[in-house]
Every structure is written in C-alpha cells, then in structure tokens.
Amino acid sequence: MKNLIILTGLSGAGKSTALGLLEDMGFYCIDNLPINLVETILPVISMNVDNIAFVLDARSESFERIDEILNNLKKKYASNLKVIFLTAKDAIIINRFAHTRRNHPLLKRVNSLEKAIQLEREILTKALEFSDIVIDTSNLNPHQLREKLVEMLGSVKKKFLVRILSFGFKYGVPLDIDFIFDVRFFPNPFYIKDLREKSGKDEKVKEFLYNTQGVKEYLEMIKNVVDFALKRYENEGRMELSIGIGCTGGQHRSVFFAEELASIYRQRYEVLLEHRDVK
Incomplete structure (x- = not known):
C-alpha cells in the first residue's frame, strides 16, 4: 500500500464529492465503514491495493473509538496516511440539506437540524484533532473542492x-x-x-x-x-x-x-x- 486516506468531517461538507474525486484518482474507496472493522479489513485490502480511502463519519457505531483507531493507524502507516477533515459553517450546511432534501444522519437522535449539526461537531472533535488536512467548504462549490483536493493530493495522483x-x-x-x-x-x-x-x-x-x-x-x-x-x-x-x-x-x-x-x-x-x- 502506497497511500491511505481517512476522509471524515461534517455531513453536508462535501464528503461524497471528495470520495468521488478519490475514486477518479485511482483510490479503492469504502464509504461509511464501521469503525471497529477498519483495522481488521485494512491489512487484507492493502496486500493487493496501492491506494485506499475510507470514509468514517459520526453515524458509524463505536465512533467514540475514533481517536484510538486513528492513533493506531498513524503509528502503523505514518508515512502513508493522511486524515482529511471537511467542515463548513452551520448556515451553509443547513442550506445544503434544504436543497438536497436529505435528512441529516443524526436527526433521529435530536429534534432539529441545528442540534444534529452541533451533536455531530461534538462527536467529531477527536477526529478533528488527528486530522492532517482541514478544509472549510463553506465558500467552495463542488468544482472548487475537487480542484483544492487535486492540488493537495497531487503527489498521489494517478497518471492521466x-x-x-x-x-x-x-x-x-x-x-x-x-x-x-x-x-x-x-x-x-x-x-x-x-x-x-x-x-x-x-x-x-x-x-x-x-x-x-x-x-x-x-x-x-x-x-x-x-x-x-x-x-x-x-x-x-x-x-x-x-x-x-x-x-x-x-x-x-x-x-x-x-x-x-x-x-x-x-x-x-x-x-x-x-x-x-x-x-
């Protein structure tokens, strides 16, 4: 395995767009993988795949172990691992959910979108601390987000x-x-x-x-x-x-x-x- 990317961050901040780009760049992508399976699955996949990307978000069970998991991964894959965290302002996220007509994944735990966003921020605090790259997508459209990621990940970009x-x-x-x-x-x-x-x-x-x-x-x-x-x-x-x-x-x-x-x-x-x- 040459490159491992953990993609995390707020719902509505652009993880789907980022994951699509990583797939275009030649990464083997797995979305919403349960936290407890990361360390089990990674050694198996890495034997045959050079570039791997996992999306880990707050809806995953046992997300409270994220700091433990990321710490273990950083020790084992220090030179190959990048943790990318996507965030955005609350008002922007609310507007994006209004346009997509999708429900926030944590809305079933609370009674409003604002509270769901706040809860997710709290859950993701530890993941943010371990992040190598933090991107605020508040003022970025999908095209600009892709451009920014291409620039940041140029060293792992597959040949056109x-x-x-x-x-x-x-x-x-x-x-x-x-x-x-x-x-x-x-x-x-x-x-x-x-x-x-x-x-x-x-x-x-x-x-x-x-x-x-x-x-x-x-x-x-x-x-x-x-x-x-x-x-x-x-x-x-x-x-x-x-x-x-x-x-x-x-x-x-x-x-x-x-x-x-x-x-x-x-x-x-x-x-x-x-x-x-x-x-």
Missing part, C-alpha cells in the same frame, strides 16, 4: 489516461468516446493497389498520408482541441479522456492519425491505443 481508438464508420460509431474526429475527407489509401492490404501503421501508408495536403495541419488542429480539453478535465479531477478517430473502414487513415496522436501523448500521459477495425 488518454484512450485513443481508431474505427471505421461503416462498422458503427463507438458510444463510449468523449471526442470523435472524422478523417474521411482525406484520400483513401484503399484505392491505391499497393496500399490496399496494408494498414495505417505501414511505412508506405504513412508516407502517402504525410505527403497529403492538409494532414499535418489537421493533426495539429486535433492536438490543439485535445490539449484544451485535457487541461480542463484535469482541473475537474477527471483522470481519463477518450478520443475516437474514424475513417470509412478503420484500416488506413484513422489508424495513421491514432498512431500519430498516441506518439504525441505518450510523452506526458498514459496512453491506451486500440485499432478496432483493422483486419
């Missing part, structure tokens, strides 16, 4: 994955793609006898397309669009972008463009390249 798929339109458009670029308007090597049985990975096909007017310019345009999107995807905490390159049969032009893009982005990102329709 760029999926590139070449395909033929006549065999159907892939559905799980973020961007599709059409390259059918370039001359088709299929109609050149010496190139027909080859693919876009062949040097002769590459030479033909490199010398085709507009190919280099279009490749640069695609790169500019993808670069623009990548920056914003990363700011959102999203860790994957998929690109489809399509031609008629998925054997020559789309394969060539997909190969060129893959060689560009392998320098900075993890790249998964697939040629769906090459014979």
Whole structure:
C-alpha cells in the first residue's frame, strides 16, 4: 500500500464529492465503514491495493473509538496516511440539506437540524484533532473542492489516461468516446493497389498520408482541441479522456492519425491505443 486516506468531517461538507474525486484518482474507496472493522479489513485490502480511502463519519457505531483507531493507524502507516477533515459553517450546511432534501444522519437522535449539526461537531472533535488536512467548504462549490483536493493530493495522483481508438464508420460509431474526429475527407489509401492490404501503421501508408495536403495541419488542429480539453478535465479531477478517430473502414487513415496522436501523448500521459477495425 502506497497511500491511505481517512476522509471524515461534517455531513453536508462535501464528503461524497471528495470520495468521488478519490475514486477518479485511482483510490479503492469504502464509504461509511464501521469503525471497529477498519483495522481488521485494512491489512487484507492493502496486500493487493496501492491506494485506499475510507470514509468514517459520526453515524458509524463505536465512533467514540475514533481517536484510538486513528492513533493506531498513524503509528502503523505514518508515512502513508493522511486524515482529511471537511467542515463548513452551520448556515451553509443547513442550506445544503434544504436543497438536497436529505435528512441529516443524526436527526433521529435530536429534534432539529441545528442540534444534529452541533451533536455531530461534538462527536467529531477527536477526529478533528488527528486530522492532517482541514478544509472549510463553506465558500467552495463542488468544482472548487475537487480542484483544492487535486492540488493537495497531487503527489498521489494517478497518471492521466488518454484512450485513443481508431474505427471505421461503416462498422458503427463507438458510444463510449468523449471526442470523435472524422478523417474521411482525406484520400483513401484503399484505392491505391499497393496500399490496399496494408494498414495505417505501414511505412508506405504513412508516407502517402504525410505527403497529403492538409494532414499535418489537421493533426495539429486535433492536438490543439485535445490539449484544451485535457487541461480542463484535469482541473475537474477527471483522470481519463477518450478520443475516437474514424475513417470509412478503420484500416488506413484513422489508424495513421491514432498512431500519430498516441506518439504525441505518450510523452506526458498514459496512453491506451486500440485499432478496432483493422483486419
């Protein structure tokens, strides 16, 4: 195990948003785990998982043991563990619950939302003392919270994955793609006898397309669009972008463009390249 994050804090302060981001970053996430099971389950999971995140909150039974549990974890996983505590002002939390129409998890113990929030603050006092990172989300929207967490957890951020798929339109458009670029308007090597049985990975096909007017310019345009999107995807905490390159049969032009893009982005990102329709 390389990284262990304990995520805790007030209900309505953004734990669900934070957990979603951690999952996007490659963490194995467990929500609302009973406190008493943490030390039992962790050694088992950590044998096969590098990055683990637990959400521990006040509704968990035996939460009064939180200081004991966190103290034990800090001794055992000192260099790998971060405890993140999310908080917010009472008025903000009340407003968030009003908009989501959800009940506070401790409302069944008291007779008002204000008292439930106060009770939760008292229960979480010990967890707050053990926290490495405290984030007040009162003035943060979900996007800003994700940005802040990405900044703070940059050292444990998994490498961004760029999926590139070449395909033929006549065999159907892939559905799980973020961007599709059409390259059918370039001359088709299929109609050149010496190139027909080859693919876009062949040097002769590459030479033909490199010398085709507009190919280099279009490749640069695609790169500019993808670069623009990548920056914003990363700011959102999203860790994957998929690109489809399509031609008629998925054997020559789309394969060539997909190969060129893959060689560009392998320098900075993890790249998964697939040629769906090459014979």
